[in-house]
Amino acid sequence: MRRVPIRIAHAVGWLLTAASFVFLIRRFWLGKSGFDSALGAQVLFPLAVAALIALIGGAATIYSWRSILYFHGGPPLGFTQAFKLYAGTQIAKYIPGNIFQYAGRQVEGWKLGIAQGTMALTSVGEAGGLCCVSAAAALAGLVWSGEAAVVPGCIGWVACLAAFPLSQSLLRRLSKWFPSLIPSPSGEALPRGWKVVLKAFLGQVLFVAASAVTLSLCASPFGSAPSGRLLTACSTAWLAGFVTPGAPAGLGIREAILVMTLEGPLGRNEALAAAMLFRVAWTIADVGLYIATLFVRRLPANIKTSPDG
Numbered sequence: 001m002r003r004v005p006i007r008i009a010h011a012v013g014w015l016l017t018a019a020s021f022v023f024l025i026r027r028f029w030l031g032k033s034g035f036d037s038a039l040g041a042q043v044l045f046p047l048a049v050a051a052l053i054a055l056i057g058g059a060a061t062i063y064s065w066r067s068i069l070y071f072h073g074g075p076p077l078g079f080t081q082a083f084k085l086y087a088g089t090q091i092a093k094y095i096p097g098n099i100f101q102y103a104g105r106q107v108e109g110w111k112l113g114i115a116q117g118t119m120a121l122t123s124v125g126e127a128g129g130l131c132c133v134s135a136a137a138a139l140a141g142l143v144w145s146g147e148a149a150v151v152p153g154c155i156g157w158v159a160c161l162a163a164f165p166l167s168q169s170l171l172r173r174l175s176k177w178f179p180s181l182i183p184s185p186s187g188e189a190l191p192r193g194w195k196v197v198l199k200a201f202l203g204q205v206l207f208v209a210a211s212a213v214t215l216s217l218c219a220s221p222f223g224s225a226p227s228g229r230l231l232t233a234c235s236t237a238w239l240a241g242f243v244t245p246g247a248p249a250g251l252g253i254r255e256a257i258l259v260m261t262l263e264g265p266l267g268r269n270e271a272l273a274a275a276m277l278f279r280v281a282w283t284i285a286d287v288g289l290y291i292a293t294l295f296v297r298r299l300p301a302n303i304k305t306s307p308d309g
Contacts, residue, residue: 043221047277050217054285057210062086064203065126071196072121072172074114084296085109087289094286098244121171125200128167131239133204136160137212138235145228164204165197208235215258218277222270225262233261234278255279
């Protein structure tokens, strides 16, 4: 009986993904006569720079994940080891289901001797943190562009930011409630306290900022859009794609939201082209990070002894 709600959720996710593809195909069909002119040699340089910025954003998520893992009781992995584990499994998000990157991290963490409960808490903490930061960025973009009232928007923005450390603290308390499943982080509150959470937060902020810059670069060949609109567009698109069950890497969902958001300032064909380039840039970055793991897998694991290493 427990599988029924999961199946319903996945069915709804597949329906939303299919509806998004129908929306995108319809947009393409209506503007196909001018779509080829929207994509040309002028997009190559912005796309290359966008992919580089996206790669930096992907590295920032690894830095953040490493700090969240340590906060929830995991070993203080060096960045090389964290890079091998995270980037080597992140590519699995493109498999339908959008959960296999987390399953891969559970397996790789088990190989390193990390408790499965700690790995699960880290995945939940990372996902929840990214949702908080992305929601805050979306609200900031609305206020910036004048599409939301300043006072309510700022209140919501502060609430989303405050939810990040509060959610991590709540998850950490689970180690006290279920000690047999989740080991306690050695009881050292200060070394594994707010300084570590701050590092995780800054890493995710850099990821969201890199997403906004990437979208701006992908849209730049087709016209200009308000910076606040771009920030809201990429943050909302990421959130929608992430929470839709079954959509591999939010495929279709994110592009549909980007087109609907940017169609006004850019135009129909141009918004679709920008959304496609945005997807290509992030795919290049994810593949690039995965390829990089092939060159560092032979390096020894560097588990540090200092929490600030």
